[in-house]
Amino acid sequence: MPDENGETQTARAAQAERTAFTEKAILDAAEAVFARRGLAGTRVREIAEATGLNGATLYNYYPSKSALYEAVLERGVKPLVDLLETFSAGPRELETTRALVAEVMCHLAGHPNFSRLIYLEAMAEGPYLSTLARKWFRPLMERIIGELKDSPEPLDLEDGMLPLVAALFIHASFGHFALAPLLHETLDTDPVSTEGIERQTRFIDTLILKMFPLLARKAEASTPEGVDD
Amino acid sequence: MPDENGETQTARAAQAERTAFTEKAILDAAEAVFARRGLAGTRVREIAEATGLNGATLYNYYPSKSALYEAVLERGVKPLVDLLETFSAGPRELETTRALVAEVMCHLAGHPNFSRLIYLEAMAEGPYLSTLARKWFRPLMERIIGELKDSPEPLDLEDGMLPLVAALFIHASFGHFALAPLLHETLDTDPVSTEGIERQTRFIDTLILKMFPLLARKAEASTPEGVDD
Amino acid sequence: MPDENGETQTARAAQAERTAFTEKAILDAAEAVFARRGLAGTRVREIAEATGLNGATLYNYYPSKSALYEAVLERGVKPLVDLLETFSAGPRELETTRALVAEVMCHLAGHPNFSRLIYLEAMAEGPYLSTLARKWFRPLMERIIGELKDSPEPLDLEDGMLPLVAALFIHASFGHFALAPLLHETLDTDPVSTEGIERQTRFIDTLILKMFPLLARKAEASTPEGVDD
Amino acid sequence: MPDENGETQTARAAQAERTAFTEKAILDAAEAVFARRGLAGTRVREIAEATGLNGATLYNYYPSKSALYEAVLERGVKPLVDLLETFSAGPRELETTRALVAEVMCHLAGHPNFSRLIYLEAMAEGPYLSTLARKWFRPLMERIIGELKDSPEPLDLEDGMLPLVAALFIHASFGHFALAPLLHETLDTDPVSTEGIERQTRFIDTLILKMFPLLARKAEASTPEGVDD
DNA sequence: GATGAATGAGCCTTCATTCAT
């Protein structure tokens, strides 16, 4: 009965799609709520309501609140790790760094809650901190530090200050999203609007150029028409 | 009966002192716990245990968990507001800004939990956000922005990017403390050790000088003995 | 798929029935406990245990202890209000009054806790007192007073004593149930046994006849077969 | 040193007086609060505040909340028991009963909370119920029943209804005070005002006369000018 | 897969009671 099989298969596919859809909806809702209240402060029902489901239904997808939390963290960290791997193949020069920053900002634009999530986790000194450090933060920092070290134009900084420069870029990118609610409340513009994100991206770019004037001049020379990427 | 009165008064003073001592202990413990878990994630018993008191005793000092939270916020914000007012009397020039940054860093060094506390609160989008913005963040931002505007050496930045510069200093100072656990886990040194704080302070100073090269040179000239540490 | 729908509907009906059953069980248990201890003196767990449920489950049915209390009051008052409305259509004469008393006693017999509940509430001077007065007590009093006023045989009482006569009937009916535990402890018979209630009902009836001797004689005349039990 | 002794004695007397004064204040406040909320529903601090004392101070006078409660009950019951003993010496006739009712109402007028207190206790089926029945309620009922039994004019009631007549007097006297808040809310006059109490007393008196018409006529004859007591 | 009902654990808060002063 190939027909039946066909139907069954089609039905299965449809079901799988629905499941995947629901799962993504849950992750999205969870990310948003976790980003605001943290793991301990978040109530499962909040996530369920934000997803439009009954609280008990979540347990058909994730065995516990913390498992869901880990899934959210994992989903958020993975593309950044991938991004970094992609870049680690390329050359280590100013242009690459600028592009990396742009890419990171672009990714964060699509996941505006993620920064808050990891800031929260970073501050909580909780059980996920070391994982977070190992999988996400350390590679990112090392990548940036490595780039700075290899730079032909040496920064005239004390020894041991390179990590601080790297951290500055973290602050300026992730911190921009993390503090967004406060910035929004204070300033007139929304930091996570498309315009706000683009402006911050350009600002970081300018910052880089200000810190590496020689390189900047060289870069400028090699692209006389301007790099409006 | 002067003796009796005297004794009574002494006893009262002693009692008042003990009360004040306990109150400070509660605030300190609460600040530490709130800074890690946030308002929603903190359990009153945690604070009580950290203070060495019974949970019920806290309610002799503060009528509710959120009232205690507000008191902690208030106590943390006040000295910064005062600091700002002190500086607002002084001249608006590069040296002042550098000094302000140093002072802020110095204050945060003494209250390493405060940065995390307000980052948490900023991200929670809770009911204290607007108060925090009005009383603490807005004045600080305006002060910095004003200083940048009045600067004789114009930053060659797009319009509307001044707030981002100001925010950068926030990120680099408050963010340094907020992300300290993660930085510590990743790097080899403790960011909130005396050395770590001093290094970050010098780093921000360097950053300022890099952004205002003209002013920097002038400042250097006017202080022939050199304060380059 | 009529079958499936049918099953679903049956299942839903069954569920609804179970829910209604549980709700009634909760109200019954709550009524009994509230009648003994009052709102403030009652512990939610007592009600839960009396219902055979976990304390938390009650909150699936009523959002708070006081909401449950209000529901109990409401359920108790409603049939009495309805009873009064039924009677308000009938003629205002002695027989009607006697019948009303009998009906009220009969109702109270089925809800022996209700009298205690409202006595408790009446004495507590709490927030429900005015509602209780408006919805239940005032109409009842007015009904009785009206009947007495319209009576062809005027009671030879001072002006303004009519309410006291009405109140006397309240005392004799509701008070009988309210004081039942004490009466039981003191006398040999149980006041809320069928016999005890019937006896008190006959007693009130006798009381009425004693207060209206003329009417009593007339009533007796018009019912030659005699209903003297 | 007789002087010193004298002074000491005076001081002691003054102190004793102050103590007695405070103790009475506590009992009064406790009676009022217990009458509204019952033992379980009353908070010690409420009583303390009503007395103008600190909660802990009460424990210098009574070892526990329930001990205070018992003292309040005891104080309320005793004068009624005494009253009954006084009357038990006198003759058992209509006039005596009328006088007893008047005396009871007069006593209750001075302790308007007491009725509520014992109604509350009667309904709670608590541990004090049997004591209350034995010491206060049973003697009172027996006294009234005895009087009715000895009456030369037999009430034409079924057997076993005598206790109900006795209970009716309880309802009409104690119940008047117990339901006072509800009656006040419903009617225009305050049942526990001097006027309200006098009126209810006269009403009960009338009720007695209505139930014993022969006796009433006889009584009337022997006091031609009327008994405006 | 989805849900309402149920529950044990735990949270914030209150309360009766004790104690040092």
Added chain:
DNA sequence: AATGAATGAAGGCTCATTCAT
């Protein structure tokens, strides 16, 4: 005698989680 501080024991209510349907 009087009080503020302290506490163990609840008390009301919430929450993560389970289960029957």
